Amino acid sequence: MPIHPREPDPAVPDQADPAQEGAVRPPRGDLPRSGRPTGPGPATDEEPGPDAAGGPAPSEDEHTAAIQELEDRWRRALADLDNLRKRHARELEREQMVERSRTAAAFLPVVDNLELALTHAGSDPGAIVEGVRAVRDQAVNVLELLGYPRHADTGVAFDPARHEVVGVVQDPDAAPGTVVEVLRPGYGDGERQLRPAAVTVAKRE
Numbered sequence: 001m002p003i004h005p006r007e008p009d010p011a012v013p014d015q016a017d018p019a020q021e022g023a024v025r026p027p028r029g030d031l032p033r034s035g036r037p038t039g040p041g042p043a044t045d046e047e048p049g050p051d052a053a054g055g056p057a058p059s060e061d062e063h064t065a066a067i068q069e070l071e072d073r074w075r076r077a078l079a080d081l082d083n084l085r086k087r088h089a090r091e092l093e094r095e096q097m098v099e100r101s102r103t104a105a106a107f108l109p110v111v112d113n114l115e116l117a118l119t120h121a122g123s124d125p126g127a128i129v130e131g132v133r134a135v136r137d138q139a140v141n142v143l144e145l146l147g148y149p150r151h152a153d154t155g156v157a158f159d160p161a162r163h164e165v166v167g168v169v170q171d172p173d174a175a176p177g178t179v180v181e182v183l184r185p186g187y188g189d190g191e192r193q194l195r196p197a198a199v200t201v202a203k204r205e
Contacts, residue, residue, distance in 0.1 A: 158177050162196055175202060
């Protein structure tokens, strides 16, 4: 006599379906939390490192090469600076030599005229005074051309920037505080002053 399988009674909830005994049921564990990868692969809680997006970290050889390059550039900059300093010193010395030569050449005619006056002093002693005066005027003109004008005026107001007082005198004909006599002329003005004029000044009342 054939045996028929017994159908599950719908009224009984604990009865299992024989046709589903080999089925795979989902696990009853906790569902994966949001924000974490659910795909295959090992799970980790560590944050990505700083070099994760920028590629692998530089090796020790790369660091050494970069430092070596910086040192080479530093040495080249020092060498260039030293060469520039030496070139500037040579140019400055050459400019000073040119200026000295120009100044000395400007005074050569003065020396020539002095020698000429001394040569004729024996034949005409009276002409020596006029010759020396002419040479003096020529030398003063050279100084003025070089940027150092002569200051030997009397009757002008005393100027501490141009005059050096060496004496105070009582002079009724001169206004108080004015230059009465120039004992030594001055040359130049302001920053280009060679020396101030040595003068005596009228006494103030």
